[in-house]
Amino acid sequence: MLFFVTVLAYFLANAFAEDSEPLPKYAVAATKTAHLLFHDRMVGFLMGSDEEKGWRDDLSEKALQYLKSPDSVKADLITTDKQSFKKTDPKPLWYRVFTMVSNLLEQKKEEVLPPILYGCNGMITKGEAEDVLSIACLYTFQ
Numbered sequence: 001m002l003f004f005v006t007v008l009a010y011f012l013a014n015a016f017a018e019d020s021e022p023l024p025k026y027a028v029a030a031t032k033t034a035h036l037l038f039h040d041r042m043v044g045f046l047m048g049s050d051e052e053k054g055w056r057d058d059l060s061e062k063a064l065q066y067l068k069s070p071d072s073v074k075a076d077l078i079t080t081d082k083q084s085f086k087k088t089d090p091k092p093l094w095y096r097v098f099t100m101v102s103n104l105l106e107q108k109k110e111e112v113l114p115p116i117l118y119g120c121n122g123m124i125t126k127g128e129a130e131d132v133l134s135i136a137c138l139y140t141f142q
Contacts, residue, residue, distance in 0.1 A: 023097065023122040030095075031120035032120075034098050062075070063121035067122065075140060077112070079104040079137045079139075083096070086129060097133070
């Protein structure tokens with residue numbers, strides 16, 4: 001009996017986990033764009049590669065890990081947001097991500113100015129009538 005309960009719990013956990021998926025690359029790119037426009041407005045145009053502008057792929061991966069298991073990731077600053085939207089809403093995913101990250105930046109504008117390293121990522125959890133978009137950005141102060 002214990003075996004069957006264990007197997008059932010395993011399958012239920014996997015069934016719910018399969019409903020969530022990481023953001024596609026174009027949506028992650030929207031997080032970079034939000035940061036670049038924010039930094040341009042706050043401190044002026046930043047030239048150079050993504051890494052020179054503060055973007056870090058490793059922090060982006062950790063942001064995704066944070067969404068899956070918050071206690072497993074540490075950073076100097078972590079910002080998150082979660083919003084649900086109807087499947088019939090016509091706004092594109094990149095726009096939703098861009099708007100969410102822009103709002104997070106405005107809320108923490110004094111803390112996220114360069115020089116700072118950052119990475120963002122997200123998950124989409126599919127529902128019957130609505131999907132849920134979760135975003136996390138991790139920051140390391142320099």
